[in-house]
Each structure stands twice: as structure tokens, then as C-alpha cells.
Amino acid sequence: MKGVDIELHITTLLLVALFFVSINYAILLLVLFTTVILHELSHSFVAKGEGISVEKITLLPIGGMASIKKAKMKPVSEFQMSVAGPLFNLVVCTLVLAAVTALGLPIYNWASWQYAVIGEISKMAVPFAYSTLFISSVFWMNYLLAIFNLFVPAIPLDGGRVFRSFLAMKKDYLEATQIATKVSTIITFLLFIYAVLSFNIILIAISIFIYFGASSELEYAMTDKMLSDFPIKRLLRNNFLKVGGDETLAEVLSDMIQSKSLVAFSRTDLGMNMASIYDIKEVPRVEWGEKIFMDIAREMETISPDLTANEAMREMVETGEEVLLVEKDDKVIGCVFKDDLNHVYQALKVKHGQ
Numbered sequence: 001m002k003g004v005d006i007e008l009h010i011t012t013l014l015l016v017a018l019f020f021v022s023i024n025y026a027i028l029l030l031v032l033f034t035t036v037i038l039h040e041l042s043h044s045f046v047a048k049g050e051g052i053s054v055e056k057i058t059l060l061p062i063g064g065m066a067s068i069k070k071a072k073m074k075p076v077s078e079f080q081m082s083v084a085g086p087l088f089n090l091v092v093c094t095l096v097l098a099a100v101t102a103l104g105l106p107i108y109n110w111a112s113w114q115y116a117v118i119g120e121i122s123k124m125a126v127p128f129a130y131s132t133l134f135i136s137s138v139f140w141m142n143y144l145l146a147i148f149n150l151f152v153p154a155i156p157l158d159g160g161r162v163f164r165s166f167l168a169m170k171k172d173y174l175e176a177t178q179i180a181t182k183v184s185t186i187i188t189f190l191l192f193i194y195a196v197l198s199f200n201i202i203l204i205a206i207s208i209f210i211y212f213g214a215s216s217e218l219e220y221a222m223t224d225k226m227l228s229d230f231p232i233k234r235l236l237r238n239n240f241l242k243v244g245g246d247e248t249l250a251e252v253l254s255d256m257i258q259s260k261s262l263v264a265f266s267r268t269d270l271g272m273n274m275a276s277i278y279d280i281k282e283v284p285r286v287e288w289g290e291k292i293f294m295d296i297a298r299e300m301e302t303i304s305p306d307l308t309a310n311e312a313m314r315e316m317v318e319t320g321e322e323v324l325l326v327e328k329d330d331k332v333i334g335c336v337f338k339d340d341l342n343h344v345y346q347a348l349k350v351k352h353g354q
């Protein structure tokens, strides 16, 4: 799909080592990656239809993860997006079964497939890609991905998101997330115990992944809720500097020190460009006399002073910016720092006894 990056997580490279064990493992791995990518792309496809943008898909050794620009989704949208991935896998399973039946081919059952994948596969003389083991692998990988994601109601797995979306139809988003994370913790705990007792390393990794995923979902929902009543007008700072754009970094820096500014911006016909003191710090000191402001400035959108703190936070999460410029009637009237939003959030958490 256009506009979605696919990246391998560093730990996934461990799996790639299997390439060197045998060509059959390499093929098996390609089947797995393709299955996971198509599963995640199905989520992305529905998300895009709902106007939610997807930045990238990361392949982890235990599956994939689509990075959705975290916007608070409507429960119905979250439901549709979450079921799309497993549904895709179930469609593939059905097609494989239909094809196998039509052609009168045999298919490995669950136990013999596992046995074959662990043992036989590297020794197989018949080219693996033409074998029934290959077709069986396509079936079982899709089946596993669908069942595990859909029927384990632990957030952030798809089943957990489906569960949360049902709760969110009746309850407040934060409350729904709180219940979903509690359920998720219990499931993860049981899964972890089972994984340890059965020496299943993949399952241990999955339970740890779910545990941290659930915590970050809860943290996000809490931040969003607490900051939702806080107007950014109360957080506006005026330590910004307007520059022309062709000043050298050295000049901009001394002006910033003079005016105690942390960010500088330049407005041209092409748009608004901004750089912070940290961006300048990234440039080697020897280049400060040569490079001009516009060499390092980034184009950015300004925000309205009428936003609430959670809306500003969402914008920061989406854009990856640590500071946003606030504009009213075509005039920059201040800037908002992520640090300040975090401080407000920490204070509100204390106030609400969290």
C-alpha cells in the first residue's frame, strides 16, 4: 500500500539467521513475514478508510505491529479496524482449504505440521515450495494469527481492542481501557505461567509484549482524559524568535540567547518553518558559521490557541514535535512545549490520586 513503511525490528534479524540453516526455513520465513504484513496491511487499509493514517508496520519476531497515529478512535472504527486483520487470515484459510479440497491434496494436521516444521523441513528433498507442507504452512500460520489475535481478549492484541471497543460503546474511553487492561493483565499472567511451565519461549515473549503494550494503552487513555479539560492558553510561552531564514546558525543562536528563546521560526510564502535549540545542537559546531537557519528548519503546522492540552499532545505524538507554535489571526502568539504538557499531566495524576 502506498505511504506505509515496513521495517524489521532489530530482534527480528535473529529469525533471519534461519535463512542460513536451510533454504526451506528461508521460504517458511518469507511465508510468515508475508502473512504478518498482509494481516497488518488489512488493519491499515480499514484505518485509512476511516481517515486514520498509518505510518509504518514493524515486523517483530512474534508478529507485526502497525503504528497508527494515535488518535482517539470511535468505538465502531476501532472494532472494524481490529477485526480486519484476523478476518483477512480467515479468508486465506478458507481459500487454502477450498483449493486443497478441489485438487484432492492432503493437508497436515496441527500436530504433524508442528513436528514437520521443527524437524523434517530442513531435510526435505522435494522442493519445499511445491510440497503439501508448504500449503499446510500457509494455512496454519494464517490460522494461528487469526485465532490468537481474535480470541485472546488481551489489549493490545486485536481481540483486546475488539473487547475495548465494545466497552467503549457504553462507557467512557478511559473506563473502557481500564477494564480492558485489567482483563489483559489477568490473561497475560495466566499465559506467562503456562508459557514458563511449557518452556515456550515465543509465548513468554508474547506475554511480556502484551503486558507492556497494555500499560502504554492505559497511560495513553489516562493522559488523553486528564488533559482534555486543560486549555493550552494556560501553557503558552513566549520564548520564541522570529527570524528571516537566511541567518547563519551562529547568528540565530546568539539571538536566541539574547531573547531567551528555545525555538525560532521563519514564515515565507512556502509556509511556516521551525527549528528548536536542540535542532541546532545536533549540527556540528564547526558548521554553525556556514549553515543557515533554513537548512535545518522543518516545515510545520501551527495550532490554534483554542485547542485543549490533549489535542496538542495528540498533535505532538502524530508529528513527533516537542514544541508547537500557536497562531491566532496569522500571528504567532506563543508556543507550547511537550515538557509542560507532561508536567500538567503529572500534577493532574497526583490530584486525581492515580
Ligand SMILES: [Zn+2]
Pocket: 039, 040, 043, 085, 086, 149, 158
Ligand atoms: Zn492484528
